[in-house]
Amino acid sequence: MLTLEEQYSSYHQIEFLCRELGATIARDYEGTSLDALRQMVMMRMGITFLPALYINSEVHQLQGLSIRKVEKLQLYRTHVLAWRINSPNRSFYRQLAELIRTLVKTNLHNAKLNF
Incomplete structure (x- = not known):
């Protein structure tokens, strides 16, 4: 699982989720931005969670991305x-x-x- 660097609040939410699901965070490839995460996914380095608002505002063409809404997932940003x-x-x-x-x-x- 690709994620932002540890200082981002979303990192800890994804870390918890990965523990629950038995997934592993790719610590060698931490992103510094949501755009970086998207680019790493496009380079087939892994998968990631992106906020829906980011998808709606920044992803205008899928360019090989497969995007799925995850139901009942309680991730949030303040x-x-x-x-x-x-x-x-x-x-x-x-x-x-x-x-x-x-x-x-x-x-x-x-x-x-x-x-």
Whole structure:
């Protein structure tokens, strides 16, 4: 199994999943980005898990890839918007955070993915 380097949060989720499934992480070939992982798969170096949002936004032609949605797999990513507590723009940042929450709830909750 190909994965990102250990400092990425997704690495630990994939590591746990591999232990559960009896799979092995290819430690000699850790990726530094999702694009790197995709390229390694295309070079037949192994298989990997990629986020659905990445697939939908970055993979426009399969180019020899076989993509399958994995049902009931509880992988997740946490994103944050952070700013200095005394920033003069903190009101704008709060509004931006609320807009992002609304967009995610509206557009990504139970989103139909294109694969």
